[in-house]
Amino acid sequence: MADSLRTYRMVAGMWIRSTMTYRASFALTVFTSFCVTFFDFVVILLMFGQVRGLGGFSFAEVALLYGLTGTSFGIADLTMGSLQRMGKRVRDGSLDTFLMRPAPLLAQVAADKFALRRFGRVAQGLMVLVWALVLLDVAWTPVKVLLLPMTVVCGAVIFAAVMVLGASTLFWMQDAAEVTNSFTYGGNTLLQYPPTIFAQELVRGVVYVVPLAFVNWLPALHILGRPAPAGMPDAAAFASPLVAAVCCAVAGLAWRAGIRSYRSTGS
Amino acid sequence: MPFIELDTVEKIFTVRRKTGLIRREKREVRAVDGISFGVDRGEMVGYIGPNGAGKSTTIKMLTGILTPTGGRLRVAGIDPARERTRLAQRIGVVFGQRTTLWWDLPLKDSYRLMHRMYRIPDARYRENLDRCVDLLDLEELLDVPVRQLSLGQRMRGDIAAALLHDPDVLYLDEPTIGLDVVSKARVREFLRDLNTTHGTTVLLTTHDLTDIEQLCSRVMVIDHGRLMYDGELAGLHAVGESERLLVVDLERELPPITDVPGARFVRSEGPRQWLAFPATASAAPLVAAVAARHPLLDLSVREPDIEAVIAKMYGGTREERRESLM
Numbered sequence: 095m096a097d098s099l100r101t102y103r104m105v106a107g108m109w110i111r112s113t114m115t116y117r118a119s120f121a122l123t124v125f126t127s128f129c130v131t132f133f134d135f136v137v138i139l140l141m142f143g144q145v146r147g148l149g150g151f152s153f154a155e156v157a158l159l160y161g162l163t164g165t166s167f168g169i170a171d172l173t174m175g176s177l178q179r180m181g182k183r184v185r186d187g188s189l190d191t192f193l194m195r196p197a198p199l200l201a202q203v204a205a206d207k208f209a210l211r212r213f214g215r216v217a218q219g220l221m222v223l224v225w226a227l228v229l230l231d232v233a234w235t236p237v238k239v240l241l242l243p244m245t246v247v248c249g250a251v252i253f254a255a256v257m258v259l260g261a262s263t264l265f266w267m268q269d270a271a272e273v274t275n276s277f278t279y280g281g282n283t284l285l286q287y288p289p290t291i292f293a294q295e296l297v298r299g300v301v302y303v304v305p306l307a308f309v310n311w312l313p314a315l316h317i318l319g320r321p322a323p324a325g326m327p328d329a330a331a332f333a334s335p336l337v338a339a340v341c342c343a344v345a346g347l348a349w350r351a352g353i354r355s356y357r358s359t360g361s
Numbered sequence: 362m363p364f365i366e367l368d369t370v371e372k373i374f375t376v377r378r379k380t381g382l383i384r385r386e387k388r389e390v391r392a393v394d395g396i397s398f399g400v401d402r403g404e405m406v407g408y409i410g411p412n413g414a415g416k417s418t419t420i421k422m423l424t425g426i427l428t429p430t431g432g433r434l435r436v437a438g439i440d441p442a443r444e445r446t447r448l449a450q451r452i453g454v455v456f457g458q459r460t461t462l463w464w465d466l467p468l469k470d471s472y473r474l475m476h477r478m479y480r481i482p483d484a485r486y487r488e489n490l491d492r493c494v495d496l497l498d499l500e501e502l503l504d505v506p507v508r509q510l511s512l513g514q515r516m517r518g519d520i521a522a523a524l525l526h527d528p529d530v531l532y533l534d535e536p537t538i539g540l541d542v543v544s545k546a547r548v549r550e551f552l553r554d555l556n557t558t559h560g561t562t563v564l565l566t567t568h569d570l571t572d573i574e575q576l577c578s579r580v581m582v583i584d585h586g587r588l589m590y591d592g593e594l595a596g597l598h599a600v601g602e603s604e605r606l607l608v609v610d611l612e613r614e615l616p617p618i619t620d621v622p623g624a625r626f627v628r629s630e631g632p633r634q635w636l637a638f639p640a641t642a643s644a645a646p647l648v649a650a651v652a653a654r655h656p657l658l659d660l661s662v663r664e665p666d667i668e669a670v671i672a673k674m675y676g677g678t679r680e681e682r683r684e685s686l687m
Contacts, residue, residue: 104477112465115506191461193426196449197478354428354442 098201102173105205113210120211128214135160135222138286149290154229155318156288161223162242162310163285166249167278168216174254176206177261178275181268189356200258200349230318238317241331248334249309253278255341256304258349265352281306289315289323298324308337362438363399364562365423365530370396370432372418372586392418394586395432402529403560405552407577407594409567415586416566420532423564424454437529450479453523457535460519462507468518469503472525479526486525493521496551513544520548524555531555533565537572549575570664598640603670606663607636607647612656621650632658640665 113120138160142153151159180203183189192202232238260274281304289297289311301307301324308330312322316331372393380386393415400406410416421427422434425441425448434441439448462471476486494500497517502510510518516536523531533552537545553576555561567573573580573594580597582590590597597603607624610633617626618634624647627635638647644662651657 101478104474108463108466108470108474111470112463115465188459190421190426190456191459193445194424194449194452194454194461195478196446198446356427 098198101197101201102205105202106208109208110210124211127211131215131218149288151288154226157222157226159310159314160286161219161226162245162314163282164219165223165246166309167253167282168219169250170253172212172216174204174257175212177204177257178271180261181264181271184264185268241313245313248338251338252309252341255345258345262348262352265356277304285310305337308334364402365400366435368397368433370434371430373430391586396588398591402562405556405563405577407565407573407580410583414584416583420534451529453528453531455519455523455533455536457538460515461522462518464508465506467504467506471522475522475525481526489525493524497521513540530562535567537569552576603640603665604637605640605665608661609634609651609657610659612658623647
């Protein structure tokens with residue numbers, strides 16, 4: 095683990111320095127990245143200009159959901175987002191050079207083409223989260239306060255695990271990145287809205303099959319004093335660390351299997 | 362015990378091919394089909410064979426990138442696929458067609474990363490870098506972004522990068538591909554020095570027979586995933602009955618030269634004639650004989666290329682290979 099972090103720092107550092115050789119391009123991408131994520135939230139703002147509530151949730155409550163998943167996903171995307179581009183490295187065989195280094199492969203691939211501009215997403219998520227916390231009228235208890243940072247961290251880990259799992263499939267199917275994206279980017283968009291506006295089958299799927307509901311829905315609903323979705327007990331609000339751990343274990347196994355079946359290319 | 366040891370190593374790829382809308386046909390391709398050999402410490406071995414013969418697959422198994430389907434494989438006592446990252450500290454790899462350097466950063470930044478990633482002690486790193494910079498003439502390139510380097514410069518940069526951590530084994534995959542004559546000579550000289558003064562074991566795949574002639578005392582030929590020859594280069598010529606070509610330019614157009622013993626007339630084009638003679642024979646007496654009997658203006662000797670030697674050695678294999686690829 096320490097080795098992975100060390101490798102990640104080194105490789106990411108090299109990429110940051112590489113990006114900085116094209117400063118104007120970097121400034122431009124940071125600006126566009128921020129705009130894109132900002133307009134994402136403007137949609138919700140506009141919507142609340144027209145309606146009073148969304149699926150029985152107030153603006154502040156939706157903002158809490160948005161802020162939590164936005165921050166979690168932002169962190170996962172910043173640190174592991176490069177994994178989705180591993181398919182290209184597998185296809186053209188340039189993954190070989192990573193495999194020859196005395197460093198963990200996952201850390202090398204995750205830090206590959208590390209892009210600081212993706213920090214824009216984290217910043218935007220945090221801004222919305224703080225805004226929601228200011229607006230919200232909640233009876234805060236120590237437990238609820240502690241639940242907030244735990245949710246952000248576990249949510250990021252769950253998203254990251256899904257990204258690793260998705261990347262593992264790239265060893266076999268190099269063009270499967272879009273499938274993973276539908277769970278990560280798509281999941282993030284889904285979780286921005288209250289579960290009450292979606293069909294029950296979909297909600298059950300995100301609770302029991304791909305456990306994205308543990309990213310923000312379950313803990314946030316507990317904070318808001320609302321019942322858990324899809325017949326989950328209220329205590330499920332605290333299950334995120336457990337779910338995150340299981341996701342990591344599954345992703346880790348898939349990753350190992352992926353490396354072992356790596357076929358490389360003819361040089 | 363040999364330093365690199367392969368015992369009936371196999372690598373089988375399963376290839377799926379579309380035969381209908383949904384139907385797929387599964388087929389096995391034996392890229393490496395039961396290879397056994399040993400390489401001792403300090404040896405310098407040429408590993409040659411036509412495209413698709415299984416050279417790169419073998420090298421990739423030796424580095425741990427690919428997991429063998431069967432057989433036993435050890436490098437420095439380590440099972441590469443199982444302990445890939447531990448082995449990485451002991452080996453250096455240069456892929457001629459793939460760089461490990463950082464495209465947008467100065468060359469020295471890539472070396473600094475190696476320094477940290479391989480945890481090379483400072484003193485040793487300094488010493489190795491200085492030696493490489495000196496022998497490979499990299500001094501003026503250290504501050505240049507890699508994308509601005511020429512192919513030859515980048516290759517030298519890559520070789521240095523593979524040696525900073527003092528590997529016991531160096532694998533080179535086509536190290537002189539695409540290089541000009543001067544760059545080739547410099548790379549060869551460096552490798553020879555590395556092998557003699559540092560005792561680094563070198564395994565080299567190449568298409569350039571001159572690389573082998575100038576560097577390797579031992580050559581292994583692989584074709585269809587099998588080891589076809591393992592021994593001295595001279596022996597390969599004998600087994601393959603390979604021939605060199607003597608190209609002679611005469612004063613004027615003359616009938617074919619057939620009166621020189623040991624030489625075989627191949628073809629002529631105006632005053633120029635092509636004569637073949639065994640690669641194991643010396644060219645000097647032949648040249649003397651031709652010059653004594655005919656009005657000679659100019660001449661040159663063409664070395665047989667590896668493809669030709671192997672094609673001759675195993676006549677017909679090429680056709681079979683083409684079929685198996687279909």
